Amino acid sequence: MPPQFWKPGTAAPGSSLDRDTETEGSLLPSLNPQTAHLSLDAQRQRLPIYKHREKLLWCVEKYRVVIVVGQTGCGKSTQIPQYLHEVGWTSQNLVVACTQPRRVAATSVATRVAEEVGSVLGDEVGYSIRFEDLSSPTRTRIKYMTDGMLFRECMTDPLLSRYSVIMVDEAHERGAYTDLLLGLLKKIMRKRPELRVIISSATIDAEDFYEYFNSNSDHADRSKDDAIIVSLEGRMFPVEVCYLKQPCDDYCAAAVQTVFDIHLREPSGDILVFLTGREEIDSVIQQVTDRLQSLPRAAPQILPLPLYATLPAEEQAIIFEPPPRDTRKVIFSTNIAEASVTIDNIRYIVDSGFVKLKTFNPRTNMDVLTVTPCSLASANQRAGRAGRTSAGKCFRLYPASMLPTRNPRSPMPLQTPPELTRSDISLYLLQLKALGIDNVAKFDFLSPPSSEMMIRALEFLYCLKAIDxxxxxxxxxGERIAEVPLDPMMAAILLNSAAFKCSEEILTIAAMTSVQDVFIQPSGGMKATMAELERRKFTAEEGDHLTLLNAYNAFTRFGAKDKSWCGNHRLNFKALSRAMSIRKQLKKYLERFGIKIQSCEGDVVRLRKCLVTGYFKNAARMMPDGSYRSARENAILHVHPNSVMFTRQPSTGWVIYHEVVETTKRFMRDLTVVEEEWLVELAPHYYQFKGGGIKKHFKD
DNA sequence: GAGCACTGC
Incomplete structure (x- = not known):
């Protein structure tokens, strides 16, 4: 075939995109509607994974770590724990645990398995996620849980002695708690040789887990290995992957063009487009809408829909509704559709090849949120989202030469860097210490964080007085900061609130800063102005923390039982309800610690001083031009437009803030006005007064 | 003067 070129706006993908014969797998859903008339047992036996049952059980018997490779949806998570249960791994009151990185996964899989086992959920089969423990300490044999929950359980049962087998699902996602858990399991296995670990992973990552768990064994004699890789191939619907012949310089324009090309030339089936963020999605949907008139009169219609996490729940629900007759749904989504949200009937994927990723910079102590090429693992996962119900096609908006497997100098990584290597790890180091691992530098991390990350985190914990x-x-x-389910900064503030007699209010503020998007912010136009006007009703002069307090108090008084009240005031009902649960949980911790919960009775100075005891390192001073300088690094900072301080000036010239996220600029989020003297008074070990202004002093 | 990807305890 002669070489072909494709330019946005000219040719169709069918002829212009480089068809690639390699297919990315996607398997049948666990139980198929076509076999619904069969008994549950018969259905289970028809699953592709069933023919691997004996092999799997043999491996678990013989090896201490079994790495199971197979696509999401092949029945790993539902079937393997049941197989283990059936052959006796749950005898003598032992439990088979299966961890999930997300809450919905833990609950939905547990519900499914309870049904298959014929158990009431919470009895023989249960689950445990934050705020919901549907499991019985005596009767539950198969327990699904979030990985964070099991990690926490190590604090009360360091050897996880209740469990005979622990299956770590979706380990390839490399979430922080998955990595920490694997590190702990490796340690626990030395003391509990009978413990079995099953790791479910995507193909690309299996070798990493294998090396990690075999690193202590004799490489010359593989028969003595601790770990083994088992591959579960199953029936799959092929997904044909196509690439651009030439790189494009505007993937948004290319995405719009590709959507229209698919619409006009490919058979019916919905389209899922991966983009990086809300702004981009809104703009692309606008471009698509503008071009709709150009469709031939007789042609089927296009229904463009956005999908991102901050979209209000009601608008998110629309993507699951069937489209009108003769209409093709096109969903423009962030990474949320890569694993968290599964949409049926997607036959086409359009993949920009980019993702927005947050990375912590230990030098500046700030998070940076940047658009970067997604990993090959991500790209494969995205492709697999077509073809869950039939064969699919994936259009990648970059040339095949961009693949890291074909081009070693490609900017596209094989895997997304593990969360632990790109986050502020102070929380995790503290929790490891709470588990008795004092020398965190020696902890056997699957991917060790850089020493700079380590040092910064330890310095900060020292300044918080969490470690000596x-x-x-x-x-x-320190012990209590580690125990409370908050980041160390906010945990310290909560625990210090006893001394400032304002725990009542700090409980609320801590809960509110733990949830996102309390105020609904429509993008632009009349709606945005209305939302802004509503938010002003809660605004406190002193800044965002007190504004959050006002909103919460109004919510508990008027909105907790009245969803429409929230809608009218542009408040996020789900977020506020969650804040209520979090507050309740935090209150229990304070009660257990014997901390008296008092109100500051309107004395907001006490409240703001208390905030300084945790936020001291996040202080900034306003400059005459309206920008800010951070107290420690003297870095240029800006107020985030969502802050109530965006339109006002701090009377004292100083603020503290919850966090900085660098996007187009370095934006401070959640600000409170403070007095300069408080910084020196409340964090003398961090600041020393000298001359006319604050002089930073940092103890090494 | 103008904007946050996604999870989790």
Whole structure:
């Protein structure tokens, strides 16, 4: 075939995109509607994974770590725990655990399995996620849980002695708690040789897990290995992958063009387009809408729909509704559709090849949110989202030469960097210390964080007085900060609130900063202005923390039982309800610690001072031009437009903030006005007064 | 003067 070129706006993908014969797999859904008339047992036996049952059980018997490779949806998560249960791994009151990175996955899989086992959910089969424990300590044999929950369980049962087998699902996603859990399991296995670990992973990552768990064994004699890789291939619908002949310089324009090309030339089936963020999605949908008139009169219609996490739940629900007759649904989504949200009937994928990724910069102590090429693992996962119900096609908006497998200098990585290597790890290091691992530098991380990340995190924990100069947890403060389910900064503020007699309010503020998007912010236009006007009703002069407090108090008084009240005031009902649960949970911790919960009775100075005891490192001073300078690094900062401080000036010239995220600029989020003297008074170890202004002083 | 990807305890 002669070489072909494709330019946005000219040719169709069918002829212009380089057809690639390699197919990315996607398997049949676990139980098929076509076999619904069969008994549950008969259905289970027809699953592709069933023919691997004996092999799997043999491997678990013989090896301590079994790495199971297979696509999402092949029945790993539902079937393997049942197989283990059936052959006796749950005898003698032992439990088979299966961890999931997300709450919905834990609950939905548990519900499915309870049905298959014929158990009431919470009895023989149960689940445990934050705020919901549907499991019985005596009767539950198969327990699904979030990985964070199992990690926490190590604090009360360091050897996880209740469990005979622990299956870590979706390990290839490399979430922080997945990595930490694997590290702990490796440690636990030395003391509990009978424990079995099953790791479910995508193909690309299996070798990493294998090396990790065999690193202590003799490589010359593989028969003595601790770990083994088992591959579960099953029936799949092929997904044909096509590439651009030439790189494009505007993937948004290319995405619009490709959508129209698919629409006019390919058979029916919905389209899922992967883009990087809300702004981009809104703009692309606008471009598509503008071009709709150009469709031939007789042609089927296009229904463009957005999907991103901050979209209000009601608008998210629309993507699951069937489209009108003769209409093709086109969903423009962020990464949320890569694993968290599954949409049926998607036959076409358009993949920009990019993702927005948050990375912590230990030098500046700030998070950076950047658009970067997605990993090959991500691209494969995205392709697999077509063809869940039939054969599919994936259009990648970059040339095949961009693949890291074909081009070693490609900017596209094989895997997304693990979360632990690109996050502020102070929380995780503290929790490891709470598990008795004092020398965190020696912890056997699957991917060790950089030493700079380590040092920064330890320095900060020291400044919070959570660890002493020996690096040990302080008592009781450090131990308690580690225990409370909050980031260390906010945990310290909550625990210090006893001394400032304002725990009542700090509980609320801590809960509110733990949830996102309390105020609904439509993008642009009349709606945005209306939302802004509504938010002003809650605005406090002192800044965002007190504004959040006002919103919460109004919610509990008027909105908790009245969803429409929230709608009228542009408040996010789901987020506020969650804040209520979090507050309730945090309150229990304070009660257990014997901390008296008092109100500041309107004395907001006490409240703001208390915030300084945790936020001290996040202080900034306003400059005459309206920008800010961070107290420590003297870095240029800006107020985020969502902050109530965006339109006002701090009377004292100083603010503290919850976090900085760098996008187009470095934006501070959640600000509170403070007095300069408080910084020196409340964090003398961090700041020393000298001359006319704050002089930073940092103890090494 | 103008904007946050996604999870989790």
């Amino acid at each position: 100069d020996e690096g040990r947890l302080t008592r009781p403060l």
